[in-house]
């Protein structure tokens with residue numbers, strides 16, 4: 001058999017985005033020995049792209065803000081499909097986590113009083129997003145990265161991709177991975193495994209997501225026997241670049257609208273008036289994305305099939321200071337000066353609300369010893385995520401899951417067994433594509449999969465489209481079994497081999513998406529169907545849960561626990577409206 | 585756009601032992617960046633062509649390479665800015681792993697040697713939210729824009745031509761140290777390290793680094809020169825240095 005190295009660790013963290021880094025720090029602070037593995041170089045994870053900010057009810061700009069208001073916004077934004085306990089924990093703990101980040105060296109923009117500044121964002125009642133210009137994710141990553149590399153007890157293995165997990169009698173045991181630099185195989189034996197692998201936005205063609213977002217963690221958890229939830233809930237961000245074609249999908253931060261950007265159709269009309277006259281541009285993402293989509297379908301779109309987003313009424317200096325990357329991005333890639341001219345924007349795939357179903361307190365999945373945090377999980381955001389809630393999600397639940405994983409590893413001082421046979425099987429499937437130089441081209445299969453999802457699970461879905469999509473995913477899955485590397489079979493840094501790996505994970509995500517979307521015969525939040533255009537009250541408290549049963553994917557309806565009266569009262573409370581003072 | 589003639593894209597193919605430039609003919613799309621061209625070649629002509637990338641939005645610093653001899657982010661280099669021929673090579677200051685991918689691990693080792701952000705005890709124990717004014721954080725903010733693409737390390741002649749990685753941390757880490765020095769709440773005196781193992785004295789202010797920085801950080805003007813001035817104060821003007829210490833920085 002193939003040879004492999006073995007690494008023993010107490011807690012194995014998959015991922016070095018915000019969630020993985022925060023979790024690793026927490027686990028090490030709790031005394032566990034931690035190994036972090038990630039597909040890219042340290043500091044380059046998807047999180048680095050986050051722009052607008054992190055939502056926390058600090059109340060620095062609007063003194064009336066409170067965890068209750070944040071909780072209520074999150075639940076309403078998620079159309080109450082959220083795990084309410086997660087939403088409560090998140091709203092309560094986010095301020096503490098943001099302040100802690102500042103204590104660790106993060107620099108935020110300031111208010112006049114010298115406190116952390118907060119900007120308004122879609123569907124947040126108050127200005128709530130702590131930010132630094134439009135590169136908040138970079139600040140978060142760099143701060144955590146710096147903290148982590150100086151913390152004893154953490155080892156980082158960069159550019160290592162985990163291909164499968166091992167579980168024994170319902171308990172996690174370890175993972176098989178390969179190192180990109182030389183193609184060497186590594187078997188990790190761990191007492192606890194923590195997934196922080198992010199979302200699956202790359203199953204679509206037009207996406208704001210990075211290379212890494214192939215839904216690996218969701219697929220790994222599923223194969224290890226864990227449950228997934230809300231897999232039909234995929235967020236289209238209303239404003240991605242549409243032109244030129246080469247840059248289609250790149251995000252235009254919601255911060256543009258937060259700073260006063262206006263949306264217009266080709267007739268110059270502020271069309272949001274017709275879709276959400278109260279909140280206008282700062283409505284929730286599902287509504288704005290569908291509004292743009294409707295305008296385009298009605299023939300009122302911009303030349304390249306989108307809408308205009310205009311911030312040029314703000315002073316050039318203000319724009320350059322508050323939105324420096326946007327200014328640079330349009331100038332460089334589209335040759336548009338946003339201080340003078342409007343941007344052209346259209347919806348782009350952005351965020352996976354669904355994911356691994358976890359215990360709200362600890363991030364524990366339904367497999368013992370397997371934890372998860374961040375975008376890979378489902379629950380906090382329900383049917384639609386509010387901007388800014390992800391970065392604080394990473395901090396709040398990264399910390400909790402890291403601590404819980406450390407404790408689990410302490411309580412289970414011996415790792416579960418991994419059978420030689422299982423390792424053999426996993427190795428075989430990992431190196432399989434290398435033995436098929438004439439197998440199907442993985443890049444082509446990946447592109448086909450992206451087309452299937454884009455075409456058949458778009459913003460507005462239908463039964464026939466979803467059925468067709470599912471059928472095609474299943475066919476692709478068959479073809480993927482014989483996928484090769486595209487030709488060359490060298491092991492060192494072979495992206496064809498890697499793409500074949502990614503493909504397997506993406507297919508699980510796509511199948512879960514189609515199967516769950518078929519079950520939800522209604523329109524709610526990010527999930528809209530032309531054949532069921534309204535919400536169905538009977539599904540208001542139902543989440544769809546995906547699990548492997550006897551080798552096949554099963555989806556069941558799970559009736560959610562009733563919200564406690566006290567929290568229900570919070571949601572129904574009417575919060576004082578905030579009127580900003582004009583300031584530049 | 586269909587009438588545009590295809591791009592002739594030459595890419596270094598090889599590893600630490602050596603290699604050659606291979607030319608691929610790539611159809612041009614409107615608004616395409618060099619990374620798109622490389623990825624098109626990878627998906628259609630050379631499945632094992634190795635290149636690092638993540639965000640394709642100039643935010644992660646993964647895709648640093650040399651385009652027609654100039655250190656650039658591949659995802660921030662529109663094909664239209666060049667002619668019909670483009671050549672792409674890996675960064676020269678680091679060992680090649682494969683094709684366009686280089687071994688940048690040295691940078692991570694250097695980073696580890698820089699003491700982390702350290703607030704004063706008084707600040708650390710202060711339970712109230714920290715107050716800092718925008719004007720005071722502004723200076724640090726410029727340096728915190730760094731996406732660690734290492735292009736500045738690639739062009740710095742101390743590292744590239746003289747191979748003095750043993751003596752000088754390089755511009756990226758001058759930026760890092762400046763970001764800490766100029767953080768209103770950092771309390772460490774970083775000057776001994778700057779003068780010592782960080783080797784700020786090796787920089788002779790050629791400004792090549794700041795010319796290539798995709799984040800437009802004024803590496804030499806705003807980070808290195810002020811750092812050098814602080815050194816000069818400390819080591820050559822003990823009276824000023826003392827006064828400054830007494831008065832607080």
Ligand SMILES: Cc1cc2nc3c(=O)[nH]c(=O)nc-3n(C[C@H](O)[C@H](O)[C@H](O)COP(=O)(O)OP(=O)(O)OC[C@H]3O[C@@H](n4cnc5c(N)ncnc54)[C@H](O)[C@@H]3O)c2cc1C
Pocket residue numbers: 014015016017018019020037038039040045046047048049050051052053054055136137160161162163196197198199208209210212213216217251350351373374375376387388389390391392394
């Ligand atoms: C352009 C953009 C802007 C955004 N702006 C904001 C914002 O302003 N505010 C906000 O709250 N949210 C924002 N978001 C969303 C937010 O950035 C993400 O949801 C969040 O960063 C996800 O973080 P994560 O830690 O869960 O995962 P990621 O950051 O995606 O990290 C995943 C990690 O897992 C690793 N990994 C994956 N698979 C494997 C494997 N098989 N083996 C080993 N390692 C693996 C990866 O290498 C990576 O290190 C934005 C998203 C985008 C795309």
Ligand code: SF4
Pocket residue numbers: 739740741742754755786787788789790791792793794803804808
């Ligand atoms: S200015 Fe200094 S750091 Fe920058 S390239 Fe020249 S010698 Fe190197």
Ligand code: SF4
Pocket residue numbers: 645729730731732733734735736737755756759796797798799800801803
């Ligand atoms: S300072 Fe500029 S050139 Fe140097 S690593 Fe940072 S972003 Fe790149």
Ligand code: FES
Pocket residue numbers: 636637638639640641642643644645646647648657658659660
């Ligand atoms: S791919 Fe992220 S900077 Fe180019």
